[in-house]
Amino acid sequence: MRKFLAIVLLVILAIGIAQSIGKVPFGTPKTKVGRYYIDNGVKETGATNIVTSVVLGYRGLDTLGEVTVLFIAALGLALVLFGRAHDSGEQRREPASLVVFSGCRFLFPLIVLFGTYIFLHGHLTPGGGFQGGAIIASGILLVYLGCPARRVKRPRLTVVESLSGLAFVVIGLIGLGIGGAFLLNFLPTGSAYRLISAGIMPIIYVAIGLKVGAELGGIVDGLAGDGK
Amino acid sequence: MVDPVPQALVLTAIVIGVSVLALGLSLAIRLYAHYGTLNLRKIKELRW
Numbered sequence: 001m002r003k004f005l006a007i008v009l010l011v012i013l014a015i016g017i018a019q020s021i022g023k024v025p026f027g028t029p030k031t032k033v034g035r036y037y038i039d040n041g042v043k044e045t046g047a048t049n050i051v052t053s054v055v056l057g058y059r060g061l062d063t064l065g066e067v068t069v070l071f072i073a074a075l076g077l078a079l080v081l082f083g084r085a086h087d088s089g090e091q092r093r094e095p096a097s098l099v100v101f102s103g104c105r106f107l108f109p110l111i112v113l114f115g116t117y118i119f120l121h122g123h124l125t126p127g128g129g130f131q132g133g134a135i136i137a138s139g140i141l142l143v144y145l146g147c148p149a150r151r152v153k154r155p156r157l158t159v160v161e162s163l164s165g166l167a168f169v170v171i172g173l174i175g176l177g178i179g180g181a182f183l184l185n186f187l188p189t190g191s192a193y194r195l196i197s198a199g200i201m202p203i204i205y206v207a208i209g210l211k212v213g214a215e216l217g218g219i220v221d222g223l224a225g226d227g228k
Numbered sequence: 229m230v231d232p233v234p235q236a237l238v239l240t241a242i243v244i245g246v247s248v249l250a251l252g253l254s255l256a257i258r259l260y261a262h263y264g265t266l267n268l269r270k271i272k273e274l275r276w
Binding site for chain 2: 029031033034037038041050051053054055059062063065066069070072073074076077080081084128130212216219222223
C-alpha cells in the first residue's frame with residue numbers, strides 16, 4: 001500500500017515538473033545577473049575566478065552561512081559520537097600494506113601542500129577554500145589509514161578550526177566598522193592575475209581552507225574512533 | 229561564457245550535503261551500536 005502511494009506521488013511530481021520546467025527553453029540565459037557578473041566581476045572585485053567573486057564578493061553572506069552549517073554538523077557529529085562505547089577488543093584492525101605504510105608519511109606533506117596551493121590561489125584559478133580544505137582532509141584520512149600511530153592530534157585540529165572560523169567573522173566585522181557593510185572589501189583590489197589582489201578574498205579563502213580542512217579532518221577523526 | 233551563479237550555489241549545496249551526510253552517518257553508527265542491526269523493521273519490533 002505504501003509503495004503504491006509512493007509511486008502515485010512520484011508520478012504526480014513528475015507530471016508537475018515536466019509541465020512547469022519543460023516550458024523553459026534549454027540552454028538560454030535565464031537571468032541577467034550572470035551576465036553582469038561576467039562583464040563586471042573582474043573590474044569590481046579584482047578576482048579573475050568569477051565563481052570566487054560570486055562566492056566571496058557578491059554573495060559572501062551565503063558563504064558565512066555555509067561555514068556555519070559545516071560547523072554545526074561537525075559539532076553535532078562530535079556530540080552524537082561522544083559517549084560511544086569503544087569497541088577496542090571486538091574488531092581487529094588490519095595493518096596497512098607496505099605500500100600504503102611507506103607512502104603515507106611521504107605523501108601527507110605533499111597533499112597538504114597541494115591543498116594549500118588550491119585555496120591560496122582560489123581567486124585566480126578554479127578552486128578555493130572548500131576544495132583545498134577537502135584535499136587537506138583527504139591527507140589526514142590517508143595518515144589515519146596508513147599509519148594511525150602518527151595521526152594528527154585532535155586538539156590541534158580544534159584550535160585551527162576555531163581560530164580560522166573566528167578570523168572569517170572578524171574580517172567581516174572589520175568591513176562593517178570601516179565601510180558600514182558586513183564583509184565589505186576594504187583592501188585595495190589590485191591588478192588582476194597577481195597573487196595579492198582582490199582585496200580580502202585571498203585572506204578569507206585561507207581562513208576557510210584551514211577551517212574546512214581542520215573540520216573535515218576532525219570529522220574523519222571522530223568517525224574513526226580510537227583505532228588502535 | 230557560462231553562468232557563474234549556479235556554480236557558486238552548487239558549491240554551497242555540496243558542502244551542505246556533506247555536512248548532512250556526516251551527521252546522518254554518526255546517527256547510523258550510534259543506532260547500530262545500540263540495536264545491533266540497521267534493519268528498520270527489526271528495530272521497530274524491539275521497542276525500547
